[in-house]
Amino acid sequence: MLEIRNLSLSIPISNQAVLAVSELSLSLTEGSVLALVGESGCGKSLTAQSMLRLGEYQGVRRVEGDILLHNQSLFSMPDKQLRQVRGGSIAMIFQEPMTALNPVFSIGSQILEVIQLHTDLNPQQAHARALELLVDVGLQDGKSLLQQYPDALSGGMRQRILIAMAMAGNPEFIIADEPTTALDVSVQKRIIGLLRTLQQDKGLGMLLVTHDFGLVAEMADEVAVMYAGEIIEQGSVMDIFDFPAHPYTKALMNCRPESVKHGGRLAVIPGKVPAPGSWGQGCRFKSRCTFATDACNQHVALETWQQGTHQVRCIHVEAVRA
Secondary structure (H helix, E strand, O other): OEEEEEEEEEEEEOOEEEEEEEEEEEEEOOOOEEEEEOOOOOOHHHHHHHOOOOHHHHOOEEEEEEEEEOOEEOOOOOHHHHHHHEOOOEEEEOOOHHHHOOOOOOHHHHHHHHHHHHOOOOHHHHHHHHHHHHHHOOOOOHHHHHHOOHHHOOHHHHHHHHHHHHHOOOOOEEEEEOOOOOOOHHHHHHHHHHHHHHHHHHOOEEEEEEOOHHHHHHHOOEEEEEEOOEEEEEEEHHHHHHOOOOHHHHHHHHOOHHHOOOOOOOOOOOOOOOOOOOOOOOOOOHHHOOOOOHHHHOOOOOEEOOOOOOEEOOOOHHHHHO
């Protein structure tokens, strides 16, 4: 299990440490996909990067909480062991395939670097493994591709290369941060199918960071909805799609194009996500919520709704469900 326990993170704004993620708890298990959903600015990517402690290079700091890999704290790991975890036990697919690859190194050198860092293969075996990985992600002309540079490849091919690199260290867990954002619709569908096939065939645990509920429906087993740095609803895909219990989740669902009749206007959520440091007291969604009352000025904990694992942070659940 890869587990986040009560994690709070701060980011530097105007030379001050400002809380950006607060008291967040999530867990990934091998063989299942957890989707982390929300608008831009909610803290999804920050949370994902924290699972490899990548944000520290930009001044992100842990305020409290922990991240555990098989009950071992990532924050207490020595640097040498953490480097083995990054790309080894936990691999990440970044959201921008056009910039995630190093433009001055060949595709082959970038894939081989991961293989050499995380396996005991000799150079000949590593080269064969690189070709095998390219076939796994649907790229057949491997020998030619290994010699090419990123700028010669399309966005879809680059994304497949990033997936191959993520698989090169034989990870237990994959963090996929908006893996289809920069791709056109036809390429998106193929990448989604590829990710799902690899995840199921290898029995990987996956954190899927996205704002696309269509992608969530195709890939996820569990869903956590994030708003303004905290989880506001969490449950199985069936819980979230069939019984959305938080006004924000319901509003996001209503914004899907498929929820609008032909010729109708797309729904929007008025306002925008409040920036870190401007959340105010009580419910962080209240300024945009049609159900808000004075009682929403009080903080609400994430609590189980009805039964099972469906949790929600709202006092107006019954009105939302009506």
